Amino acid sequence: MSWNGNDNKDPxxxxxxxxxxxxxxxxxxxxxxxIFGGGSSSGSSGGGGFSFKSIPLILSVLALLWVGAGIxxxxxxxxxxxxxxxxxxxxxxxxxxxxxxxxxxxxVVDVVRVRPHRHDAxxxxxxxxxxxxxxxxxxQIADPQKYVLDIRDADASLVQATESALRHVVGGSIMxxxxxxxxxxxxxxxxxxLQRYLNKYNTGLEVVIVNIEDSSPPNQVQEAFDDVIKxxxxxxxxxxxxxxxxxxxxxxxxxxxxxxxxxAEAYREQVIAEAQGDATRFDLLLAEYQKAxxxxxxRLYLDSIQAVMSNSTKVMIDVEGGxxxxxxxxxxxxxxxxxxxxxxxxxxxSSSNNSxxxxxxQVIEEIRRRNRQEERR
Numbered sequence: 158m159s160w161n162g163n164d165n166k167d168p169x170x171x172x173x174x175x176x177x178x179x180x181x182x183x184x185x186x187x188x189x190x191x192i193f194g195g196g197s198s199s200g201s202s203g204g205g206g207f208s209f210k211s212i213p214l215i216l217s218v219l220a221l222l223w224v225g226a227g228i229x230x231x232x233x234x235x236x237x238x239x240x241x242x243x244x245x246x247x248x249x250x251x252x253x254x255x256x257x258x259x260x261x262x263x264x265v266v267d268v269v270r271v272r273p274h275r276h277d278a279x280x281x282x283x284x285x286x287x288x289x290x291x292x293x294x295x296x297q298i299a300d301p302q303k304y305v306l307d308i309r310d311a312d313a314s315l316v317q318a319t320e321s322a323l324r325h326v327v328g329g330s331i332m333x334x335x336x337x338x339x340x341x342x343x344x345x346x347x348x349x350x351l352q353r354y355l356n357k358y359n360t361g362l363e364v365v366i367v368n369i370e371d372s373s374p375p376n377q378v379q380e381a382f383d384d385v386i387k388x389x390x391x392x393x394x395x396x397x398x399x400x401x402x403x404x405x406x407x408x409x410x411x412x413x414x415x416x417x418x419x420x421a422e423a424y425r426e427q428v429i430a431e432a433q434g435d436a437t438r439f440d441l442l443l444a445e446y447q448k449a450x451x452x453x454x455x456r457l458y459l460d461s462i463q464a465v466m467s468n469s470t471k472v473m474i475d476v477e478g479g480x481x482x483x484x485x486x487x488x489x490x491x492x493x494x495x496x497x498x499x500x501x502x503x504x505x506x507s508s509s510n511n512s513x514x515x516x517x518x519q520v521i522e523e524i525r526r527r528n529r530q531e532e533r534r
Contacts, residue, residue, distance in 0.1 A: 226258040234269035238305045248301055264305050268298045271365055272312075276319050279375075280327040280335070288335050290327060291371040292347065294319055296364050303361030311360040318354040322347050332374070336382070340369040 230253055231237045237249040240262045249263075256263055274294045279287055296315060298304050304311050326346045327335055335343060348367040355362050374382045446453040 223258055224255075227255045227261070229254055229256075229263070229265070231265060232267075234267050235265050236268050236301045237263050237265050238301050239263045240306075245302060245306055266298055266301050266304060268301060271295050271297050274312075274315060274319065275370075276316070276323065278320065278323065280324055282327060282332045282335055283329055284331045286332040287375055288327070288332060289371075289373050289375065290323065290335070290369065292319065292323055292344070293368045293370050294351070294364060295366045296362050298361055299363035300361035303359045305361075307359040307361065311362055314358050314360050315351075315355065315362055318351055318358070319347075322350040322354060325350060336372050336374065337386075340372060344369045 229237075231249060231251050233251045235251065237254055239246045239249060239256055241260060243262075246261065254263075272295070274296065275291070276294070277289070277291050280290050281287055294315070308314055326343050330339055330343060333339070344367045347369075348364050351367065352364045355364065373379070442453070442457075
């Protein structure tokens with residue numbers, strides 16, 4: 158007995174007894190019969206037969222479902238690889254496409270999108286050093302047929318080919334090239350070798366660009382490598398300073414050499430001009446000598462004596478009435494006079510005239526003094 162006194166009823170007055178299994182089966186059969194055109198009697202268990210008039214309608218619905226299942230859209234950047242009964246049939250371009258389901262199978266791939274791949278690894282160089290290299294590869298699908306049919310997983314093949322190509326190229330390079338100046342060349346060689354591997358495997362992939370993002374020595378030798386880099390930078394700086402000094406010195410030396418050449422050329426022209434002048438003067442003197450030899454000879458003698466004596470700083474005076482010859486070192490007297498003038502009076506245009514006058518007075522005074530000494534004797 159239930160809690161409210163009503164058997165097999167819930168609090169809302171409904172029957173709480175679960176339906177029998179036979180009742181459920183009858184309801185399912187009734188629904189199926191209604192779909193296929195079988196009418197049920199008004200009684201509780203009447204079954205209907207199959208109606209052939211509903212066959213075209215069923216086939217039409219199935220045909221529409223089959224046709225609709227084969228319609229798909231191919232975007233501008235995509236290509237559709239179509240297989241007919243498991244064999245490659247064609248590649249379809251962008252647009253609204255249809256292929257018969259069950260007979261054809263298709264796979265749409267993006268041939269424009271650039272796919273990235275980043276790879277980190279420790280590599281052994283040619284000089285038996287270990288470097289940590291990080292490389293990034295950007296690639297895209299070049300041949301949809303090969304990408305879909307010729308290989309099971311083209312992307313996984315690219316990962317393995319990248320590892321192989323990078324190890325081969327880095328293994329043929331020294332550590333300095335892998336860490337500093339040779340990174341661009343290594344990236345280009347990796348790209349070439351990687352594309353060769355992908356073509357050999359028929360992956361249908363095309364490598365767009367390969368970049369060596371980072372390359373560094375292991376942490377255990379990082380400090381030593383930093384010292385090497387610093388020494389190399391010091392070497393480059395010293396070389397640049399030397400080149401700068403050379404670039405400044407060489408033009409100066411060339412200018413000095415050009416000036417010396419010009420001075421030599423001027424001296425040559427001067428010597429030639431003087432020689433030509435002397436030759437012309439000698440020719441003129443020869444003509445005069447042929448006219449009056451004795452007069453010309455005396456004139457030449459006097460000119461020579463005058464030229465010699467004008468350059469002499471010594472004066473010899475024959476004192477009249479005495480046996481001694483007076484010798485006056487004019488150069489020494491002039492030096493002493495210049496020394497006294499430099500101590501007393503600043504140099505000026507009138508100081509030279511005063512020094513000459515004083516020198517003359519000293520000479521005259523010295524001559525008079527010596528004459529008086531001779532007279533006393």
